Amino acid sequence: MSRAVRAGVAVAALAVLGALIVWAVSDLRGxxxxxxxNSARVAPIxxxxxxxxxxxNGVTFDMRGSDTLGEEMILFAAALGVSVLLxxxxxxxxxxxxxxxxxxxxxAISGALRASAATLVGPMIVFGLYVVTHGQLTPGxxxxxxxxxxxxxxxxxxxxxVLAVQRTDPVALVEVSEAVGALAFALVALGGVVFAGVLMAxxxxxxEIGALLSSGTIALLSVxxxxxxxxxxxxxxxxxxxxxxxxxx
Amino acid sequence: xxxxxxIVAGWLLVVGLYGAITSRHLVCMVLCxxxxxxxxxVLLLAVGYKTGAAAPIYSTTVxxxxxxxxxxxxxxxLTDVVVEATVSAVLLALIVRAGQRFRTTDPDELGELHG
Amino acid sequence: MTxxxxxxxxxxxxxxxxxxLVREPVRQALTGGVFGVALALLFFAYQAPDVALSQVxxxxxxxxxxxLLAVAKL
Numbered sequence: 001m002s003r004a005v006r007a008g009v010a011v012a013a014l015a016v017l018g019a020l021i022v023w024a025v026s027d028l029r030g031x032x033x034x035x036x037x038n039s040a041r042v043a044p045i046x047x048x049x050x051x052x053x054x055x056x057n058g059v060t061f062d063m064r065g066s067d068t069l070g071e072e073m074i075l076f077a078a079a080l081g082v083s084v085l086l087x088x089x090x091x092x093x094x095x096x097x098x099x100x101x102x103x104x105x106x107x108a109i110s111g112a113l114r115a116s117a118a119t120l121v122g123p124m125i126v127f128g129l130y131v132v133t134h135g136q137l138t139p140g141x142x143x144x145x146x147x148x149x150x151x152x153x154x155x156x157x158x159x160x161x162v163l164a165v166q167r168t169d170p171v172a173l174v175e176v177s178e179a180v181g182a183l184a185f186a187l188v189a190l191g192g193v194v195f196a197g198v199l200m201a202x203x204x205x206x207x208e209i210g211a212l213l214s215s216g217t218i219a220l221l222s223v224x225x226x227x228x229x230x231x232x233x234x235x236x237x238x239x240x241x242x243x244x245x246x247x248x249x
Numbered sequence: 250x251x252x253x254x255x256i257v258a259g260w261l262l263v264v265g266l267y268g269a270i271t272s273r274h275l276v277c278m279v280l281c282x283x284x285x286x287x288x289x290x291v292l293l294l295a296v297g298y299k300t301g302a303a304a305p306i307y308s309t310t311v312x313x314x315x316x317x318x319x320x321x322x323x324x325x326x327l328t329d330v331v332v333e334a335t336v337s338a339v340l341l342a343l344i345v346r347a348g349q350r351f352r353t354t355d356p357d358e359l360g361e362l363h364g
Numbered sequence: 365m366t367x368x369x370x371x372x373x374x375x376x377x378x379x380x381x382x383x384x385l386v387r388e389p390v391r392q393a394l395t396g397g398v399f400g401v402a403l404a405l406l407f408f409a410y411q412a413p414d415v416a417l418s419q420v421x422x423x424x425x426x427x428x429x430x431x432l433l434a435v436a437k438l
Contacts, residue, residue: 006270010267010270011267014266014267017263018259021259021263022256025259026252031295031365032251033299034298039299039321040319043320047313048313054305054306054307055317056305056306056414057414059320059321059323059324067325067328071328071331074332078339079338081342082338085339086342086346138306140414140417141414143331144417147421147422147425154429209313210308233426236430237433240341240345240437251365253365253370257376260377264380264384264385265380268383268384268385273387274388276389276431277386277387277392280392281383281384283396283423284380284384284399287380294406294407294412294415298411303411304411304412317411318411318412323414323415327418330415330419330422331422333422334426341434345438
């Protein structure tokens with residue numbers, strides 16, 4: 001069907017969908033008065049039993065930890081998929097040209113960009129590490145801090161510093177750390193089976209609410225998630241960049 | 250206007266779907282999908298919100314026992330945001346490969362499978 | 365509903381409509397970044413700082429970056 005006919009059919013169908021949605025929500029209780037009784041119970045349980053000040057991360061890594069295990073595997077699979085898709089198309093000559101291009105590019109980047117990138121990278125890494133390690137105390141956690149750290153890595157690239165590291169080991173650092181992160185998450189989940197008989201059980205000592213070493217496996221899983229997300233996102237972005245970041249040149 | 254967030258969520262879904270259906274570039278479809286996914290975040294957070302309650306982060310100002318909004322729904326929305334990022338990454342990689350293979354990014358021209 | 369929540373809802377509505385109706389990928393990526401920030405403001409207004417932080421880093425850093433890199437490779 002032609003574009004115009006398709007647009008017409010789409011508008012008609014979406015108008016019907018919109019009408020159905022309006023009809024469905026008009027009977028709902030207004031926002032601000034959640035009807036369930038359990039929604040008020042979760043946060044105090046997390047605060048008193050698990051000593052987790054950040055109830056959202058407590059739910060993410062403890063009460064609904066299996067969902068987060070699945071989410072980490074989704075991230076791992078997505079990084080794997082992007083690598084497979086984009087590496088198959090990579091021409092070795094293209095990589096050579098890109099590496100030479102990179103060396104020439106350093107001269108073309110303005111001094112202001114290089115200076116501001118150099119100034120910002122350090123604070124960004126410190127801030128990312130703070131967000132990752134304080135997941136059980138303040139808003140943040142593994143995922144947010146991981147993306148901040150990956151962005152700091154890419155800022156180094158944007159500022160003109162090539163990050164190819166000559167290593168004797170041919171396997172790239174980002175790939176290893178991503179696999180280590182995903183494996184560590186699964187191992188902590190299995191540790192719940194080993195130490196407490198239940199998958200994803202919170203088996204480490206809980207400490208006191210508000211302290212840095214509190215809430216058992218929640219803090220540990222936050223750090224593990226941070227490692228995996230940093231590595232996965234850096235891998236995805238470097239595949240798109242077609243660059244040899246942290247890989248043997 | 251207690252149901253305003255739900256109406257906004259419904260509108261975002263409808264507009265995102267319309268943008269995806271009438272787009273002429275594959276990358277535009279990915280971003281319209283992101284708009285449609287945003288409707289689910291708004292819906293989830295509106296369900297868990299309690300008037301006059303604080304964020305579910307306990308500290309010296311919000312002691313355990315004070316009314317807080319529902320943290321389970323926020324954890325679901327958090328997972329939703331992460332999944333959106335990963336799905337966008339895989340879709341963009343597919344689009345790059347399709348663009349290199351077929352030399353076009355118009356979804357209408359990609360419609361036929363050539364033998 | 366507080367004034368901040370009402371303003372945030374209106375901002376999300378306008379930015380979402382704009383993002384879905386822009387037809388060019390690079391421009392849409394930037395509009396999508398603004399939409400992400402508007403959503404983050406909405407999440408803050410609805411007492412969800414964790415989700416807001418995630419949304420800011422994903423929709424303003426990760427997704428526009430990937431879109432621009434993909435468009436550059438095409």
